[in-house]
Amino acid sequence: MIEVRGLSKAFGEKVVLKDFNFTFEQGKSNLIIGESGTGKSVLIKCMVGLILPEQGQVLYHGKDFLTMSYEEQKEVRKQIGMLFQGSALFDSMTVEDNIMFPLTMFTNMTKGEKEARVQFCLDRVNLPQAAKLYPAELSGGMKKRVAIARAIAVKPRYLFCDEPNSGLDPKTSILIDELIKEITLEYDMTTLVITHDMNSVLEIGDKIAFLHKGNKEWEGTRKEILYAENEILSKFVYATKFLQHFRSKLQAEKDSLTKGD
Protein backbone atom coordinates (compact mmCIF):
# COMPACT_ATOMS: atom_id res chain seq x y z
CA MET A 1 0.00 0.00 0.00
CA ILE A 2 1.20 3.51 -0.78
CA GLU A 3 -0.28 6.59 0.84
CA VAL A 4 0.25 10.03 -0.62
CA ARG A 5 -0.49 12.90 1.74
CA GLY A 6 -0.62 16.59 0.91
CA LEU A 7 1.71 16.36 -2.07
CA SER A 8 2.35 19.69 -3.79
CA LYS A 9 4.71 20.60 -6.60
CA ALA A 10 5.29 23.82 -8.53
CA PHE A 11 7.69 24.68 -11.32
CA GLY A 12 8.43 28.35 -10.66
CA GLU A 13 5.09 30.13 -10.64
CA LYS A 14 3.23 27.21 -12.19
CA VAL A 15 1.62 24.93 -9.60
CA VAL A 16 1.21 21.45 -11.09
CA LEU A 17 0.09 19.50 -8.00
CA LYS A 18 -1.95 20.92 -5.14
CA ASP A 19 -2.30 19.09 -1.84
CA PHE A 20 -2.81 15.68 -3.44
CA ASN A 21 -4.05 12.89 -1.14
CA PHE A 22 -4.68 9.32 -2.20
CA THR A 23 -4.21 5.74 -0.97
CA PHE A 24 -2.94 3.26 -3.55
CA GLU A 25 -4.18 -0.13 -2.43
CA GLN A 26 -2.30 -3.41 -2.59
CA GLY A 27 -3.49 -6.01 -5.09
CA LYS A 28 -5.43 -3.40 -7.02
CA SER A 29 -4.93 -1.34 -10.14
CA ASN A 30 -4.99 2.25 -8.93
CA LEU A 31 -5.51 4.69 -11.79
CA ILE A 32 -4.68 8.36 -12.00
CA ILE A 33 -6.56 9.89 -14.89
CA GLY A 34 -6.85 13.36 -16.32
CA GLU A 35 -6.16 15.50 -19.35
CA SER A 36 -2.63 16.06 -20.61
CA GLY A 37 -0.70 18.56 -18.49
CA THR A 38 -2.68 18.07 -15.29
CA GLY A 39 0.27 16.77 -13.27
CA LYS A 40 -0.16 13.00 -13.61
CA SER A 41 3.41 12.26 -14.68
CA VAL A 42 4.76 14.77 -12.14
CA LEU A 43 2.88 12.86 -9.44
CA ILE A 44 4.39 9.51 -10.41
CA LYS A 45 7.88 11.07 -10.66
CA CYS A 46 7.48 12.64 -7.21
CA MET A 47 6.46 9.26 -5.83
CA VAL A 48 9.62 7.55 -7.07
CA GLY A 49 11.92 10.45 -6.23
CA LEU A 50 12.73 11.59 -9.76
CA ILE A 51 11.24 14.99 -8.90
CA LEU A 52 11.38 16.54 -5.43
CA PRO A 53 8.00 17.91 -4.32
CA GLU A 54 7.65 21.15 -2.33
CA GLN A 55 5.68 19.44 0.43
CA GLY A 56 3.84 16.27 1.31
CA GLN A 57 4.52 12.66 2.16
CA VAL A 58 4.76 9.47 0.13
CA LEU A 59 4.36 6.56 2.52
CA TYR A 60 5.46 3.12 1.35
CA HIS A 61 3.92 0.78 3.90
CA GLY A 62 3.94 3.60 6.43
CA LYS A 63 7.48 4.94 5.82
CA ASP A 64 7.90 8.35 4.21
CA PHE A 65 10.01 7.95 1.06
CA LEU A 66 10.84 11.64 0.85
CA THR A 67 12.53 11.83 4.26
CA MET A 68 14.43 8.54 3.86
CA SER A 69 18.21 8.45 3.45
CA TYR A 70 19.61 7.73 -0.02
CA GLU A 71 20.34 4.11 0.94
CA GLU A 72 16.81 3.61 2.34
CA GLN A 73 15.33 5.09 -0.82
CA LYS A 74 17.42 2.65 -2.86
CA GLU A 75 15.96 -0.26 -0.91
CA VAL A 76 12.41 0.94 -1.68
CA ARG A 77 13.29 1.51 -5.32
CA LYS A 78 14.52 -2.07 -5.64
CA GLN A 79 10.91 -3.08 -4.96
CA ILE A 80 9.53 -0.81 -7.69
CA GLY A 81 8.96 -1.88 -11.26
CA MET A 82 8.27 0.98 -13.61
CA LEU A 83 6.88 1.06 -17.10
CA PHE A 84 7.76 4.36 -18.78
CA GLN A 85 5.71 6.11 -21.43
CA GLY A 86 8.36 5.49 -24.09
CA SER A 87 9.28 2.08 -22.60
CA ALA A 88 12.81 3.33 -21.73
CA LEU A 89 14.49 0.11 -22.79
CA PHE A 90 18.28 0.30 -22.93
CA ASP A 91 18.81 0.51 -26.68
CA SER A 92 22.41 -0.71 -26.56
CA MET A 93 21.32 -4.00 -24.95
CA THR A 94 19.34 -6.96 -26.23
CA VAL A 95 15.91 -7.74 -24.79
CA GLU A 96 17.54 -10.47 -22.69
CA ASP A 97 20.13 -8.07 -21.26
CA ASN A 98 17.45 -5.47 -20.57
CA ILE A 99 15.45 -7.91 -18.45
CA MET A 100 18.59 -9.33 -16.89
CA PHE A 101 19.79 -5.86 -15.84
CA PRO A 102 17.95 -5.63 -12.47
CA LEU A 103 18.75 -9.30 -11.79
CA THR A 104 22.47 -8.65 -12.37
CA MET A 105 22.44 -5.53 -10.20
CA PHE A 106 20.46 -6.84 -7.24
CA THR A 107 20.69 -10.61 -7.07
CA ASN A 108 23.43 -13.18 -6.80
CA MET A 109 21.79 -15.48 -9.34
CA THR A 110 23.99 -17.59 -11.59
CA LYS A 111 23.93 -16.94 -15.33
CA GLY A 112 21.70 -19.99 -15.84
CA GLU A 113 19.23 -18.85 -13.19
CA LYS A 114 19.08 -15.39 -14.67
CA GLU A 115 18.48 -16.76 -18.17
CA ALA A 116 15.70 -18.97 -16.83
CA ARG A 117 14.06 -15.99 -15.09
CA VAL A 118 14.37 -13.88 -18.25
CA GLN A 119 12.71 -16.62 -20.29
CA PHE A 120 9.95 -16.96 -17.69
CA CYS A 121 9.27 -13.20 -17.84
CA LEU A 122 9.29 -13.22 -21.66
CA ASP A 123 6.89 -16.16 -21.71
CA ARG A 124 4.69 -14.31 -19.22
CA VAL A 125 4.38 -11.31 -21.56
CA ASN A 126 3.93 -13.59 -24.55
CA LEU A 127 7.24 -12.83 -26.27
CA PRO A 128 9.11 -16.14 -25.93
CA GLN A 129 11.28 -15.62 -29.02
CA ALA A 130 12.38 -12.02 -28.41
CA ALA A 131 15.42 -12.57 -26.14
CA LYS A 132 18.11 -11.88 -28.72
CA LEU A 133 16.42 -8.92 -30.40
CA TYR A 134 17.37 -5.29 -29.84
CA PRO A 135 14.73 -2.67 -28.85
CA ALA A 136 15.06 -1.05 -32.30
CA GLU A 137 13.77 -4.30 -33.83
CA LEU A 138 10.57 -4.32 -31.74
CA SER A 139 7.17 -2.75 -32.36
CA GLY A 140 5.67 -0.28 -29.85
CA GLY A 141 3.52 -2.97 -28.24
CA MET A 142 6.42 -5.41 -28.00
CA LYS A 143 8.57 -2.73 -26.36
CA LYS A 144 5.87 -2.17 -23.73
CA ARG A 145 5.68 -5.89 -23.07
CA VAL A 146 9.46 -6.16 -22.73
CA ALA A 147 9.35 -3.19 -20.34
CA ILE A 148 6.72 -5.04 -18.28
CA ALA A 149 8.92 -8.15 -18.33
CA ARG A 150 11.86 -6.06 -17.07
CA ALA A 151 9.66 -4.48 -14.40
CA ILE A 152 8.51 -7.84 -13.02
CA ALA A 153 11.91 -9.57 -13.29
CA VAL A 154 12.76 -8.94 -9.62
CA LYS A 155 9.17 -9.61 -8.41
CA PRO A 156 8.47 -6.04 -7.26
CA ARG A 157 5.92 -5.00 -4.64
CA TYR A 158 4.95 -1.90 -6.58
CA LEU A 159 4.30 -1.44 -10.29
CA PHE A 160 4.17 2.07 -11.74
CA CYS A 161 2.93 2.52 -15.30
CA ASP A 162 3.14 5.91 -16.99
CA GLU A 163 0.64 5.91 -19.85
CA PRO A 164 1.17 2.26 -20.82
CA ASN A 165 -1.15 2.54 -23.84
CA SER A 166 0.24 5.67 -25.44
CA GLY A 167 0.94 5.16 -29.12
CA LEU A 168 -0.63 1.70 -29.25
CA ASP A 169 -3.53 0.41 -31.34
CA PRO A 170 -6.72 -0.47 -29.41
CA LYS A 171 -6.14 -4.23 -29.65
CA THR A 172 -2.58 -4.03 -28.27
CA SER A 173 -3.79 -1.57 -25.62
CA ILE A 174 -6.27 -4.17 -24.37
CA LEU A 175 -3.49 -6.78 -24.27
CA ILE A 176 -1.28 -4.48 -22.19
CA ASP A 177 -4.19 -3.62 -19.85
CA GLU A 178 -4.98 -7.30 -19.35
CA LEU A 179 -1.33 -8.03 -18.68
CA ILE A 180 -1.11 -5.28 -16.04
CA LYS A 181 -4.30 -6.54 -14.40
CA GLU A 182 -3.15 -10.17 -14.34
CA ILE A 183 0.32 -9.34 -13.05
CA THR A 184 -1.11 -7.12 -10.31
CA LEU A 185 -3.20 -10.00 -9.01
CA GLU A 186 -0.48 -12.62 -9.57
CA TYR A 187 2.18 -10.75 -7.56
CA ASP A 188 -0.30 -9.00 -5.22
CA MET A 189 1.32 -5.71 -6.15
CA THR A 190 0.31 -2.14 -5.53
CA THR A 191 -0.14 -0.95 -9.11
CA LEU A 192 -0.37 2.67 -10.16
CA VAL A 193 -1.37 3.45 -13.73
CA ILE A 194 -1.33 6.92 -15.23
CA THR A 195 -3.63 7.13 -18.21
CA HIS A 196 -6.14 9.19 -20.13
CA ASP A 197 -7.46 6.19 -22.00
CA MET A 198 -11.08 5.51 -20.96
CA ASN A 199 -10.86 1.93 -22.24
CA SER A 200 -8.13 1.27 -19.67
CA VAL A 201 -10.15 2.99 -16.98
CA LEU A 202 -13.14 0.75 -17.61
CA GLU A 203 -10.99 -2.37 -18.05
CA ILE A 204 -8.62 -2.23 -15.07
CA GLY A 205 -9.54 0.72 -12.83
CA ASP A 206 -10.15 -0.78 -9.40
CA LYS A 207 -9.61 2.60 -7.76
CA ILE A 208 -9.48 5.84 -9.70
CA ALA A 209 -8.45 9.44 -8.98
CA PHE A 210 -9.26 12.16 -11.47
CA LEU A 211 -6.77 15.02 -11.62
CA HIS A 212 -7.71 18.42 -12.98
CA LYS A 213 -5.29 21.36 -13.00
CA GLY A 214 -3.24 19.75 -10.23
CA ASN A 215 -6.25 19.11 -7.97
CA LYS A 216 -7.84 15.75 -7.21
CA GLU A 217 -11.27 16.44 -8.60
CA TRP A 218 -12.87 13.05 -7.99
CA GLU A 219 -12.15 9.61 -6.53
CA GLY A 220 -14.03 6.36 -7.02
CA THR A 221 -14.20 3.03 -8.87
CA ARG A 222 -14.75 2.16 -12.52
CA LYS A 223 -18.37 1.30 -11.73
CA GLU A 224 -18.96 4.74 -10.27
CA ILE A 225 -17.13 6.82 -12.86
CA LEU A 226 -19.77 6.55 -15.59
CA TYR A 227 -22.47 7.82 -13.25
CA ALA A 228 -20.43 10.42 -11.38
CA GLU A 229 -22.13 13.78 -10.99
CA ASN A 230 -19.06 15.89 -11.60
CA GLU A 231 -19.21 18.17 -14.61
CA ILE A 232 -15.45 18.34 -15.23
CA LEU A 233 -15.09 14.58 -14.88
CA SER A 234 -18.08 13.96 -17.15
CA LYS A 235 -16.56 16.14 -19.85
CA PHE A 236 -13.40 14.05 -19.65
CA VAL A 237 -15.11 10.66 -19.45
CA TYR A 238 -17.55 11.32 -22.27
CA ALA A 239 -15.07 13.04 -24.58
CA THR A 240 -15.12 10.16 -27.08
CA LYS A 241 -17.98 9.67 -29.57
CA PHE A 242 -18.37 6.09 -28.39
CA LEU A 243 -18.95 7.06 -24.78
CA GLN A 244 -21.11 10.02 -25.81
CA HIS A 245 -23.35 7.50 -27.54
CA PHE A 246 -23.35 5.38 -24.38
CA ARG A 247 -24.32 8.42 -22.29
CA SER A 248 -27.18 9.24 -24.67
CA LYS A 249 -28.48 5.70 -24.28
CA LEU A 250 -28.07 5.93 -20.52
CA GLN A 251 -29.97 9.22 -20.44
CA ALA A 252 -32.73 7.79 -22.63
CA GLU A 253 -33.11 4.82 -20.27
CA LYS A 254 -33.20 7.18 -17.29
CA ASP A 255 -35.84 9.35 -18.98
CA SER A 256 -38.03 6.39 -19.86
CA LEU A 257 -37.80 5.14 -16.28
CA THR A 258 -38.82 8.58 -15.01
CA LYS A 259 -41.80 8.63 -17.40
CA GLY A 260 -42.75 5.12 -16.31
CA ASP A 261 -42.87 6.27 -12.70
Next chain:
Amino acid sequence: MNPIAIIAHIGQYFLLLGRVFRKPEKSNVFWTRFFHEVNAIGIGSLGIVAIISIFMGAVITIQAAFGFESPWIPLYAVGLAARDSIILEFSPTIVSLILAGKVGSSIASELGNMRVSEQIDAIDVMGVNSASYLILPKIAASVFIFPFVVTISMFLGHIGGFVLGVAAGVVTPYEFIYGIQYEFRPYNVVYALIKTLFFGFIIPSVSAYHGYYTKGGSLEVGQSSTRAVVYSIIVLLLFNFLLTQLLLA
Protein backbone atom coordinates in the same frame (compact mmCIF):
# COMPACT_ATOMS: atom_id res chain seq x y z
CA MET B 1 26.46 33.17 -19.89
CA ASN B 2 26.20 35.20 -16.66
CA PRO B 3 28.58 34.56 -13.74
CA ILE B 4 25.81 33.15 -11.50
CA ALA B 5 24.92 30.58 -14.15
CA ILE B 6 28.60 29.63 -14.47
CA ILE B 7 28.89 29.17 -10.68
CA ALA B 8 25.65 27.13 -10.71
CA HIS B 9 27.03 24.88 -13.45
CA ILE B 10 30.31 24.39 -11.58
CA GLY B 11 28.38 23.54 -8.41
CA GLN B 12 26.13 21.10 -10.25
CA TYR B 13 29.21 19.54 -11.90
CA PHE B 14 30.80 18.85 -8.51
CA LEU B 15 27.51 17.53 -7.11
CA LEU B 16 27.37 15.13 -10.04
CA LEU B 17 30.95 14.06 -9.34
CA GLY B 18 29.88 13.40 -5.75
CA ARG B 19 27.31 10.93 -7.08
CA VAL B 20 29.72 9.47 -9.64
CA PHE B 21 32.36 8.59 -7.03
CA ARG B 22 30.08 6.50 -4.85
CA LYS B 23 30.88 2.83 -4.48
CA PRO B 24 29.63 0.92 -7.56
CA GLU B 25 26.66 -1.39 -6.94
CA LYS B 26 28.59 -4.43 -8.10
CA SER B 27 32.31 -4.55 -8.75
CA ASN B 28 32.06 -7.16 -11.53
CA VAL B 29 29.54 -4.95 -13.38
CA PHE B 30 31.90 -1.98 -12.98
CA TRP B 31 34.89 -3.90 -14.37
CA THR B 32 32.88 -5.20 -17.33
CA ARG B 33 31.84 -1.65 -18.17
CA PHE B 34 35.37 -0.36 -17.51
CA PHE B 35 36.92 -2.70 -20.10
CA HIS B 36 34.11 -1.91 -22.52
CA GLU B 37 34.92 1.80 -22.17
CA VAL B 38 38.68 1.18 -22.46
CA ASN B 39 37.92 -0.44 -25.78
CA ALA B 40 35.49 2.26 -26.93
CA ILE B 41 37.47 5.29 -25.76
CA GLY B 42 41.06 4.07 -26.11
CA ILE B 43 41.26 1.37 -28.72
CA GLY B 44 38.52 3.05 -30.76
CA SER B 45 40.57 6.25 -30.93
CA LEU B 46 43.88 4.68 -31.93
CA GLY B 47 43.24 4.91 -35.69
CA ILE B 48 42.63 8.65 -35.79
CA VAL B 49 45.42 9.31 -33.24
CA ALA B 50 47.88 7.26 -35.32
CA ILE B 51 47.08 9.05 -38.58
CA ILE B 52 47.24 12.51 -37.01
CA SER B 53 50.43 11.73 -35.06
CA ILE B 54 52.35 10.42 -38.09
CA PHE B 55 51.47 13.38 -40.30
CA MET B 56 51.83 16.01 -37.56
CA GLY B 57 55.25 14.55 -36.68
CA ALA B 58 56.24 14.92 -40.33
CA VAL B 59 54.91 18.47 -40.58
CA ILE B 60 56.63 19.55 -37.35
CA THR B 61 59.93 18.13 -38.70
CA ILE B 62 59.60 19.85 -42.09
CA GLN B 63 58.59 23.16 -40.45
CA ALA B 64 61.54 22.93 -38.05
CA ALA B 65 63.89 22.29 -40.97
CA PHE B 66 62.36 25.25 -42.83
CA GLY B 67 62.88 27.50 -39.80
CA PHE B 68 66.45 26.37 -39.14
CA GLU B 69 67.87 27.20 -42.58
CA SER B 70 70.92 28.89 -41.06
CA PRO B 71 74.47 27.58 -41.34
CA TRP B 72 74.92 28.42 -37.61
CA ILE B 73 72.20 25.98 -36.54
CA PRO B 74 73.19 22.29 -36.77
CA LEU B 75 70.81 20.03 -38.68
CA TYR B 76 70.27 17.76 -35.67
CA ALA B 77 68.33 20.68 -34.12
CA VAL B 78 65.47 19.63 -36.43
CA GLY B 79 65.15 16.30 -34.58
CA LEU B 80 65.53 18.06 -31.24
CA ALA B 81 62.82 20.61 -32.03
CA ALA B 82 60.50 17.95 -33.37
CA ARG B 83 61.06 15.82 -30.25
CA ASP B 84 60.30 18.63 -27.82
CA SER B 85 57.26 19.83 -29.78
CA ILE B 86 55.82 16.33 -29.95
CA ILE B 87 56.50 15.37 -26.33
CA LEU B 88 55.71 18.67 -24.63
CA GLU B 89 52.70 19.87 -26.54
CA PHE B 90 51.54 17.98 -29.59
CA SER B 91 50.93 14.52 -28.14
CA PRO B 92 49.52 15.43 -24.72
CA THR B 93 47.57 18.55 -25.64
CA ILE B 94 46.67 18.47 -29.33
CA VAL B 95 45.84 14.77 -29.26
CA SER B 96 43.71 15.38 -26.14
CA LEU B 97 41.91 18.21 -27.96
CA ILE B 98 41.18 15.78 -30.80
CA LEU B 99 39.98 13.20 -28.29
CA ALA B 100 37.79 15.88 -26.66
CA GLY B 101 36.03 16.15 -30.01
CA LYS B 102 35.74 12.44 -30.65
CA VAL B 103 35.23 11.01 -27.16
CA GLY B 104 33.51 14.05 -25.63
CA SER B 105 30.79 14.31 -28.25
CA SER B 106 30.24 10.56 -28.14
CA ILE B 107 29.81 10.53 -24.34
CA ALA B 108 27.53 13.58 -24.31
CA SER B 109 25.31 12.29 -27.10
CA GLU B 110 25.09 8.81 -25.57
CA LEU B 111 24.08 10.13 -22.14
CA GLY B 112 21.89 12.88 -23.62
CA ASN B 113 20.00 10.35 -25.67
CA MET B 114 19.59 8.11 -22.63
CA ARG B 115 18.29 11.09 -20.63
CA VAL B 116 15.67 12.23 -23.14
CA SER B 117 14.44 8.66 -23.73
CA GLU B 118 14.06 8.18 -19.93
CA GLN B 119 16.66 5.39 -19.82
CA ILE B 120 18.56 7.22 -17.05
CA ASP B 121 15.30 7.64 -15.10
CA ALA B 122 14.68 3.91 -15.54
CA ILE B 123 18.10 3.13 -14.01
CA ASP B 124 17.45 5.51 -11.09
CA VAL B 125 13.97 4.12 -10.40
CA MET B 126 15.40 0.61 -10.19
CA GLY B 127 17.57 1.81 -7.31
CA VAL B 128 20.83 1.93 -9.26
CA ASN B 129 22.99 5.05 -8.99
CA SER B 130 22.84 6.04 -12.66
CA ALA B 131 25.67 8.58 -12.38
CA SER B 132 28.06 6.03 -10.94
CA TYR B 133 26.90 3.21 -13.22
CA LEU B 134 27.18 5.25 -16.42
CA ILE B 135 29.91 7.82 -15.82
CA LEU B 136 32.44 6.28 -13.43
CA PRO B 137 33.63 3.58 -15.90
CA LYS B 138 34.08 6.24 -18.59
CA ILE B 139 36.22 8.47 -16.34
CA ALA B 140 38.24 5.54 -14.98
CA ALA B 141 38.80 4.13 -18.47
CA SER B 142 39.90 7.52 -19.85
CA VAL B 143 42.32 8.20 -17.01
CA PHE B 144 43.71 4.71 -17.49
CA ILE B 145 43.98 4.60 -21.29
CA PHE B 146 44.81 8.21 -22.25
CA PRO B 147 48.48 7.96 -21.15
CA PHE B 148 48.90 4.86 -23.34
CA VAL B 149 47.26 6.58 -26.31
CA VAL B 150 49.45 9.66 -25.84
CA THR B 151 52.59 7.53 -25.49
CA ILE B 152 51.70 5.78 -28.76
CA SER B 153 51.13 9.21 -30.31
CA MET B 154 54.61 10.35 -29.17
CA PHE B 155 56.19 7.27 -30.70
CA LEU B 156 54.28 7.57 -34.00
CA GLY B 157 54.97 11.32 -34.15
CA HIS B 158 58.70 10.60 -34.08
CA ILE B 159 58.33 7.80 -36.64
CA GLY B 160 56.36 10.13 -38.93
CA GLY B 161 58.95 12.90 -38.51
CA PHE B 162 61.79 10.50 -39.21
CA VAL B 163 60.33 8.63 -42.20
CA LEU B 164 58.62 11.54 -43.96
CA GLY B 165 61.32 14.06 -42.96
CA VAL B 166 64.00 11.85 -44.45
CA ALA B 167 61.81 11.07 -47.49
CA ALA B 168 61.28 14.81 -48.02
CA GLY B 169 65.05 15.31 -47.81
CA VAL B 170 64.94 17.92 -45.03
CA VAL B 171 67.00 15.86 -42.56
CA THR B 172 69.32 12.85 -42.66
CA PRO B 173 68.51 9.72 -40.62
CA TYR B 174 71.64 10.15 -38.49
CA GLU B 175 70.98 13.80 -37.66
CA PHE B 176 67.34 13.22 -36.82
CA ILE B 177 68.16 10.34 -34.47
CA TYR B 178 71.06 12.29 -32.94
CA GLY B 179 68.72 15.27 -32.49
CA ILE B 180 65.99 13.36 -30.71
CA GLN B 181 68.58 11.87 -28.33
CA TYR B 182 70.41 15.14 -27.70
CA GLU B 183 69.99 16.38 -24.12
CA PHE B 184 66.88 14.30 -23.65
CA ARG B 185 65.05 15.06 -20.39
CA PRO B 186 62.89 12.17 -19.22
CA TYR B 187 60.99 14.64 -17.00
CA ASN B 188 59.39 16.06 -20.16
CA VAL B 189 57.65 12.75 -20.70
CA VAL B 190 56.57 12.67 -17.05
CA TYR B 191 55.20 16.21 -17.41
CA ALA B 192 53.31 15.20 -20.56
CA LEU B 193 51.81 12.12 -18.91
CA ILE B 194 50.75 14.05 -15.79
CA LYS B 195 48.93 16.50 -18.08
CA THR B 196 47.34 13.57 -19.88
CA LEU B 197 45.98 12.13 -16.62
CA PHE B 198 44.21 15.43 -15.92
CA PHE B 199 42.90 15.63 -19.48
CA GLY B 200 41.71 12.03 -19.19
CA PHE B 201 39.59 13.15 -16.25
CA ILE B 202 38.40 16.47 -17.68
CA ILE B 203 37.16 15.24 -21.07
CA PRO B 204 34.77 12.47 -19.93
CA SER B 205 33.59 14.25 -16.78
CA VAL B 206 32.77 17.59 -18.47
CA SER B 207 31.17 15.81 -21.45
CA ALA B 208 29.20 13.47 -19.20
CA TYR B 209 27.94 16.45 -17.19
CA HIS B 210 26.51 18.05 -20.33
CA GLY B 211 25.00 14.80 -21.56
CA TYR B 212 23.60 13.74 -18.19
CA TYR B 213 21.67 16.97 -17.67
CA THR B 214 20.26 17.23 -21.20
CA LYS B 215 16.67 18.47 -21.27
CA GLY B 216 14.35 18.26 -24.24
CA GLY B 217 14.66 16.15 -27.36
CA SER B 218 17.04 15.20 -30.14
CA LEU B 219 17.85 18.84 -30.97
CA GLU B 220 19.00 19.41 -27.38
CA VAL B 221 21.08 16.21 -27.50
CA GLY B 222 23.01 17.73 -30.43
CA GLN B 223 23.40 21.01 -28.55
CA SER B 224 24.65 19.17 -25.45
CA SER B 225 27.16 17.33 -27.57
CA THR B 226 28.47 20.60 -29.02
CA ARG B 227 28.60 22.24 -25.58
CA ALA B 228 30.43 19.20 -24.19
CA VAL B 229 33.21 19.56 -26.77
CA VAL B 230 33.47 23.35 -26.40
CA TYR B 231 33.62 23.32 -22.58
CA SER B 232 35.94 20.30 -22.49
CA ILE B 233 38.36 22.18 -24.75
CA ILE B 234 38.13 25.39 -22.70
CA VAL B 235 38.72 23.56 -19.39
CA LEU B 236 41.47 21.48 -20.98
CA LEU B 237 43.31 24.57 -22.25
CA LEU B 238 42.94 26.27 -18.88
CA PHE B 239 44.42 23.24 -17.09
CA ASN B 240 47.12 22.97 -19.75
CA PHE B 241 48.25 26.48 -18.82
CA LEU B 242 47.99 25.87 -15.05
CA LEU B 243 49.83 22.53 -15.17
CA THR B 244 52.56 23.89 -17.41
CA GLN B 245 53.02 26.76 -15.01
CA LEU B 246 53.13 24.38 -12.05
CA LEU B 247 55.34 21.68 -13.55
CA LEU B 248 57.71 23.55 -15.85
CA ALA B 249 57.97 27.13 -14.67
